[in-house]
Amino acid sequence: MPELPEVEVVRRYLEGECLGATITMVKVHDRGILDGIGPRSFSSGIRGRRISSIKRHGKQLFLELGGESMNVHLGMTGDLLVLGQGEPSPRHARLSMHLSDGRSLIYDDPRKFGSIGLCASMEAFVNSHRLGPDALLVAPEEFASRTGRSGRAIKSVLLDQHFIAGIGNLYADEVLFQMRVHPTQPADRLPDGRLLDMGRCAARVLQASIDIATDFDLLPNGYLLRSRKEGEECPRQNGRLRSMKVGGRTSYYCPKCQRPP
DNA sequence: TTTCATGTTCAGCA
């Protein structure tokens, strides 16, 4: 599920399904997904609260509950869904919240890399976790000044949520392919103008994915996301894609479009 | 059967 566009799609879904609903009952099926709070205080903290808005910062979701906020990170395989009465829960439901209209809000997560907790507000959470600005909202100038101050590989910088929040492994590869920048290029050796363009490019790529509800098959030609596999043809028909590990993550790139530093 | 995966964090080391 979980990079910025996927999380935004979930946010919009929840906005349509459960905005204004009140949480009437809470069942924690797996306490392992709770972060920094036990099942009892979590349950009593949200029971009886009304969902007044649903926000997002980077990959983090926030259900605003009037005076406090439930923070949700989908990890690698997390999902939030609203089920009608009698509809069967998914196999890996970790948390169920009954709503005032009889339906249920379910957190499903096979791999349990996600986490859920309570915080004072989105702003407080972002500050205490030192998250960078949201990749969709950040001004290109700030994108450039933040990323350009690191000597690390640009791919690692894009993945580091402290610099910019929301870009993950897939979209980092896409942005670098669009920009024709090699993943190991040291960020601080890219000219300021290139970093400005990269900021704009990231926002464009993320927005394009949100617009098609992250169904990559609906992306126009020219996107790496559609052919992100070893040995596939470069979307610019410039040869075959290759992969390498950068920052511990597999990176796909075109060795002809993206020259090594 | 083995390997890899859209994420994050931490230990160990240069």
Added chain:
DNA sequence: GTGCTGAACATGAA
């Protein structure tokens, strides 16, 4: 302090 690597978390898909 900086930056890199590998491991850990748990499960399913190829």
